Amino acid sequence: xxxxxxxxxxxxxxxxxxxxxxxxxxxxxxxxxxxxxxxxxxxxxxxxxxxxxxxxxxxxxxxxxxxxxxxxxxxxxxxxxxxxxxxxxxxxxxxxxxxxxxxxxxxxxxxxxxxxxxxxxxxxxxxxxxxxxxxxxxxxxxxxxxxxxxxxxxxxxxxxxxxxxxxxxxxxxxxxxxxxxxxxxxxxxxxxxxxxxxxxxxxxxxxxxxxxxxxxxxxxxxxxxxxxxxxxxxxxxxxxxxxxxxxxxxxxxxxxxxxxxxxxxxxxxxxxxxxxxxxxxxxxxxxxxxxxxxxxxxxxxxxxxxxxxxxxxxxxxxxxxxxxxxxxxxxxxxxxxxxxxxxxxxxxxxxxxxxxxxxxxxxxxxxxxxxxxxxxxxxxxxxxxxxxxxxxxxxxxxxxxxxxxxxxxxxxxxxxxxxxxxxxxxxxxxxxxxxxxxxxxxxxxxxxxxxxxxxxxxxxxxxxxxxxxxxxxxxxxxxxxxxxxxxxxxxxxxx
Amino acid sequence: xxxxxxxxxxxxxxxxxxxxxxxxxxxxxxxxxxxxxxxxxxxxxxxxxxxxxxxxxxxxxxxxxxxxxxxxxxxxxxxxxxxxxxxxxxxxxxxxxxxxxxxxxxxxxxxxxxxxxxxxxxxxxxxxxxxxxxxxxxxxxxxxxxxxxxxxxxxxxxxxxxxxxxxxxxxxxxxxxxxxxxxxxxxxxxxxxxxxxxxxxxxxxxxxxxxxxxxxxxxxxxxxxxxxxxxxxxxxxxxxxxxxxxxxxxxxxxxxxxxxxxxxxxxxxxxxxxxxxxxxxxxxxxxxxxxxxxxxxxxxxxxxxxxxxxx
Numbered sequence: 001x002x003x004x005x006x007x008x009x010x011x012x013x014x015x016x017x018x019x020x021x022x023x024x025x026x027x028x029x030x031x032x033x034x035x036x037x038x039x040x041x042x043x044x045x046x047x048x049x050x051x052x053x054x055x056x057x058x059x060x061x062x063x064x065x066x067x068x069x070x071x072x073x074x075x076x077x078x079x080x081x082x083x084x085x086x087x088x089x090x091x092x093x094x095x096x097x098x099x100x101x102x103x104x105x106x107x108x109x110x111x112x113x114x115x116x117x118x119x120x121x122x123x124x125x126x127x128x129x130x131x132x133x134x135x136x137x138x139x140x141x142x143x144x145x146x147x148x149x150x151x152x153x154x155x156x157x158x159x160x161x162x163x164x165x166x167x168x169x170x171x172x173x174x175x176x177x178x179x180x181x182x183x184x185x186x187x188x189x190x191x192x193x194x195x196x197x198x199x200x201x202x203x204x205x206x207x208x209x210x211x212x213x214x215x216x217x218x219x220x221x222x223x224x225x226x227x228x229x230x231x232x233x234x235x236x237x238x239x240x241x242x243x244x245x246x247x248x249x250x251x252x253x254x255x256x257x258x259x260x261x262x263x264x265x266x267x268x269x270x271x272x273x274x275x276x277x278x279x280x281x282x283x284x285x286x287x288x289x290x291x292x293x294x295x296x297x298x299x300x301x302x303x304x305x306x307x308x309x310x311x312x313x314x315x316x317x318x319x320x321x322x323x324x325x326x327x328x329x330x331x332x333x334x335x336x337x338x339x340x341x342x343x344x345x346x347x348x349x350x351x352x353x354x355x356x357x358x359x360x361x362x363x364x365x366x367x368x369x370x371x372x373x374x375x376x377x378x379x380x381x382x383x384x385x386x387x388x389x390x391x392x393x394x395x396x397x398x399x400x401x402x403x404x405x406x407x408x409x410x411x412x413x414x415x416x417x418x419x420x421x422x423x424x425x426x427x428x429x430x431x432x433x434x435x436x437x438x439x440x441x442x443x444x445x446x447x448x449x450x451x452x453x454x455x456x457x458x459x460x461x462x463x464x465x466x467x468x469x470x471x472x473x474x475x476x477x478x479x480x481x482x483x484x485x486x487x488x489x490x491x492x493x494x495x
Numbered sequence: 496x497x498x499x500x501x502x503x504x505x506x507x508x509x510x511x512x513x514x515x516x517x518x519x520x521x522x523x524x525x526x527x528x529x530x531x532x533x534x535x536x537x538x539x540x541x542x543x544x545x546x547x548x549x550x551x552x553x554x555x556x557x558x559x560x561x562x563x564x565x566x567x568x569x570x571x572x573x574x575x576x577x578x579x580x581x582x583x584x585x586x587x588x589x590x591x592x593x594x595x596x597x598x599x600x601x602x603x604x605x606x607x608x609x610x611x612x613x614x615x616x617x618x619x620x621x622x623x624x625x626x627x628x629x630x631x632x633x634x635x636x637x638x639x640x641x642x643x644x645x646x647x648x649x650x651x652x653x654x655x656x657x658x659x660x661x662x663x664x665x666x667x668x669x670x671x672x673x674x675x676x677x678x679x680x681x682x683x684x685x686x687x688x689x690x691x692x693x694x695x696x697x698x699x700x701x702x703x704x705x706x707x708x709x710x711x712x713x714x715x716x717x718x719x720x721x722x723x724x725x726x727x728x729x730x731x732x733x734x735x736x737x738x739x740x741x742x743x744x745x746x747x748x749x750x751x752x753x754x755x756x757x758x759x760x761x762x763x764x765x766x767x768x769x770x771x772x773x774x775x776x777x778x779x780x781x782x783x784x785x786x787x788x789x790x791x792x793x794x795x796x797x798x799x800x801x802x803x804x805x806x
Contacts, residue, residue, distance in 0.1 A: 019649040030662040323790035325738035327745055328779045433742060448746050451657045467649045
């Protein structure tokens with residue numbers, strides 16, 4: 001079993017890798033890179049200034065990993081190391097030297113249209129980009145991580161201390177993050193900053209922010225709390241002190257230095273609303289609980305009265321639910337919910353802080369999957385009803401309710417157990433429609449938004465998250481099934 | 496002896512042998528399609544749905560030919576008397592903000608939506624059944640195809656469709672291509688499982704030992720058993736494709752701007768839900784009717800297509 005599990009996990013990792021690579025290739029080779037600027041306001045404004053436009057374009061492409069870009073200054077500085085006589089002036093000698101250098105190193109020499117200074121670009125081939133994506137993905141923090149030329153005698157250590165800002169914590173020095181492991185009042189109470197996922201930088205929507213932060217960070221208005229800083233001052237601030245990161249001495253402001261007393265002054269903010277992943281996860285899990293909570297009893301009821309009126313009515317209902325398009329279904333229930341129960345028909349009406357915003361999208365998400373659950377559970381239950389053990393139980397004198405609850409359901413539940421992790425995932429990832437219609441700021445809505453905005457890094461990140469979650473859920477489903485039913489042996493040929 | 500014979504003949508008469516009648520009381524003639532038809536038409540719901548489906552199909556494919564409806568036509572936009580007319584005898588489904596008749600719009604949209612789902616279902620089913628049948632019989636192909644399936648089904652289909660519509664542009668045929676390019680894999684996987692269940696039955700083992708080539712085994716021994724399963728799959732995928740096209744149009748990808756579809760109408764009239772509700776609810780109702788009738792007719796046909804129910 002252990003051996004099977006190991007290989008299974010390895011295979012799962014391989015398929016995650018393959019899916020991500022395939023998606024990466026599709027996005028970065030099929031989506032025209034020009035399309036990035038389609039809805040960019042900044043880009044439109046620069047159309048009158050060709051030099052700045054070229055600079056903006058190339059910087060954007062280099063941020064997204066399409067090209068490597070040396071602007072005039074960097075190009076001249078680099079070439080100067082080999083040819084000290086070169087300068088940035090657009091003269092014939094300079095051009096010759098630069099041309100030689102660029103040809104040797106595989107770059108393309110270009111000129112700005114107006115001021116005629118030179119710059120160079122180099123296309124990054126797709127395999128190299130894929131390699132970079134994976135190479136940068138896992139960021140592991142260690143005491144030799146930060147190399148700051150302005151701070152040469154920094155101590156490098158990891159020790160457990162009672163920090164005045166964070167309480168008891170594993171505090172690092174020389175690390176990227178100050179608090180490597182810390183405790184706070186939020187689930188799961190113990191947090192780490194040692195391993196981080198780096199999925200690139202978002203562009204053009206959420207421009208400049210880390211993709212991980214866009215998906216996993218808070219949203220909405222910033223949340224201020226009383227914070228006592230290192231210099232003893234207490235003020236209302238929205239900084240998340242646990243996220244203190246090393247700030248290069250050259251960029252460190254005097255105020256930051258006073259507030260924190262050291263270089264760890266770069267912080268994230270606290271936000272009032274949960275992250276995209278958080279919103280999708282909450283709605284998804286509750287929707288699944290709801291779907292099974294209603295679906296299982298209904299299916300059991302239908303199976304017990306197979307072929308009679310309750311069963312026929314149920315089948316009729318399920319047929320309608322299956323065949324009506326989800327879009328029409330969602331609108332119909334949204335209409336009912338807002339008319340009869342006075343619930344908001346759009347998420348932002350009351351915002352993420354109000355429970356009323358969640359009710360309709362969650363309930364509808366649950367109802368969408370209910371017909372499938374009913375069909376299959378009814379099928380399993382009916383298949384079990386003719387089994388020998390049921391006849392035996394009947395002969396022993398158990399009534400049909402007892403048999404259905406205690407015997408049939410236990411056996412019918414085995415395939416259901418396998419499905420539950422997948423449904424949770426399905427609810428999270430499949431919420432694209434409900435989240436779009438209700439304008440809920442979750443991951444499901446983010447996927448079409450990001451594709452439409454040509455935000456390739458975010459698309460990649462969402463695909464990566466979805467795939468990881470999907471592959472894991474299949475694995476957990478199989479393990480859960482093997483746990484519930486001891487007859488099932490996942491590994492081939494015994495243990 | 497004579498008395499006993501008389502006793503036996505009491506109440507009985509001798510009949511001459513009639514070879515013609517004896518033929519008739521032999522096993523009744525069985526025609527597969529006639530039995531399918533009889534079984535199908537014994538369900539009242541199915542007949543009602545069939546009539547509804549035919550009516551909708553005829554309306555969707557004939558009405559747009561006469562109405563001359565053009566999705567991009569805004570001739571009447573300045574004629575205030577034509578705008579937002581509620582349903583009446585003149586304008587059956589009312590008019591929208593451009594003064595266009597919703598009746599024309601709905602049928603033109605239904606034509607596109609139905610065409611897309613029928614074509615996409617046809618393509619995915621044909622490819623899916625052919626590939627799935629081979630996939631299910633060959634264990635070597637199975638090993639490779641399983642990994643291909645695992646990888647491709649994990650790439651969000653929405654992403655593939657959206658990216659393809661960016662690269663090849665949006666339009667009717669491009670959307671069908673984008674839907675089919677990964678869609679066939681799911682049908683193939685479904686057929687693979689069904690074929691595998693049939694593959695190792697005794698009669699196939701017997702057939703194998705008699706030296707039947709595998710192509711013949713698939714076509715003659717296995718596929719006929721799967722008729723009802725394939726029809727069920729078709730009846731489920733028709734509404735699924737309609738639903739999917741609606742969703743894509745709602746997101747604004749897939750079809751180009753000048754092609755009307757039910758999804759596009761729904762997404763366009765979403766804003767009118769509170770002030771002019773008929774604009775929104777009529778396309779939704781038509782969409783629901785199309786899907787429900789297609790699904791129920793398909794399901795009943797699938798039941799009827801199963802020879803085990805003919806007895």
